[in-house]
Amino acid sequence: MKLEFKNTLEESSIILTDFNCGPAQNLLQDSGYYKIVWARDREFSLTVDGYAVQLKQHQVLFCTTLNLLQVPKESGLIALVFNREFYCIRDHDHEVSCNGILFFGSSQPPIVSLAQKDIRSFEAMFTIFREEFETVDHIQGEMLRVMLKRLLITSSRLVKEMQKIxxxxxxxxxxxxxxxVLVEQHFKEKHKVADYAALLYKSPKTLSNVFKKAGRPSPLAIINERILLEAKRLLLNSHLSAEQIAHALGYEEGAHFSKFFKSHTGLPPVEYRAKKTKTAQA
Known part of the structure; x- marks a missing residue:
């Protein structure tokens, strides 16, 4: 299944799919899409950024345009896929307040488990989505945007409850x-908590205290996790050398990057790439 609304003039697109056909699978190779994946009927094994993720029945995964997603070509899940041109998360943050929570809220895409009342809500929304995809008129795009906003707001509330914030x-x-949001924008050149505290007009201590009270990882841990995630992506999905990756991530010396990477993963970048490549080929 692949139901699509496209505005050629705006280059905007939103798709409802189960990834059970070739054209839908091709969407996963396009880096320009946000992806909301719901394991509606049963448990699935997916791959996100090269790592296996077990998505249990009635869990929902939220991936940004940066996440590399591989989905099995079989029925049982349903996904909503849309690009920035259809709905820009950053530009419309005042409408849905999901930036930094639902998307770009951590180094790992959030996964939400739906309770029975949430399942009923999602079923109703996705039923309406299907109806709107099949209703072709001059307001079809706007109706789909309205439904997308409702889904994003509902999902953001669930993530906030899950994270107890x-x-x-x-x-x-x-x-x-x-x-x-600032970490997502600046992690390649700003590696210190003080850098972000200054952008937020707060002291590093104040920033750390807020995260501690909220039961969240420390600001430094979040910065490091984001750098590591990008380093792993580049090691596994590019031909850049470790030295080139180091410079791309704001390290003047490759040795400093290698030391940082090894301290968090247990392996130097080159050995990490070799090990993961060998495992993938096995």
């Missing part, structure tokens, strides 16, 4: 969101 004061919640 829904009850935080709004100022603290916004600080967490803004920090994650």
């Amino acid at each position: 829904s009850q935080l004061p709004n100022t603290q919640l916004e600080l967490l969101r803004n920090f994650h």
Whole structure:
């Protein structure tokens, strides 16, 4: 199944699919799409950024345009896939408040387990999505955007509840969101908590205290995780040397990057690439 709305003039696109056909599988090779994947009927094994992810029944995975996703070509799941031109998460953050929570909220894409009431809500929304994809008229695109916004708002609330941050004061919640967004924008050149604290007009201590009170990983851990994720992606999905990757991630000396990488993974970059490549070929 692959139901698509496309505006050629705007180059915008949104697709409802189960990835059970060749054209839908081709979407996974396109780096320009956000992907919301729901294991509606049963458990699935997926691959995200080269790592196996077990998605249990009625769990939902939220991937950004940066995540490399591989999905089995079989029925049982349903996904909504859309590009920035159809709905830009950053430009419309005031509408759905999902930037830094649902997308770009950590180095790993969030996975939400749906309760029974949530399953009913998702079933209703995806039923309406299907109806709108099949209703071709001049307001079809706008109706699909309205439904997408509802899905994003509902999902963001679920992620906040899952991460136990829904009850935080709004100022603290916004600080967490803004920090994650800034890390996504600047992790290649800014590696210190003080860099982000300055951008947020806070002291590093204040920033760390807010994350501690919220039960979140420390700001430094989040920065390091994001750098590591990008390093692993480049090692596994590019032909760049470790030295080139080091420079791409803001390290003046390859040795400093290698030491950082080994301290967090147990292996130097070159050995990590060789090991993962060998495992993938086995």
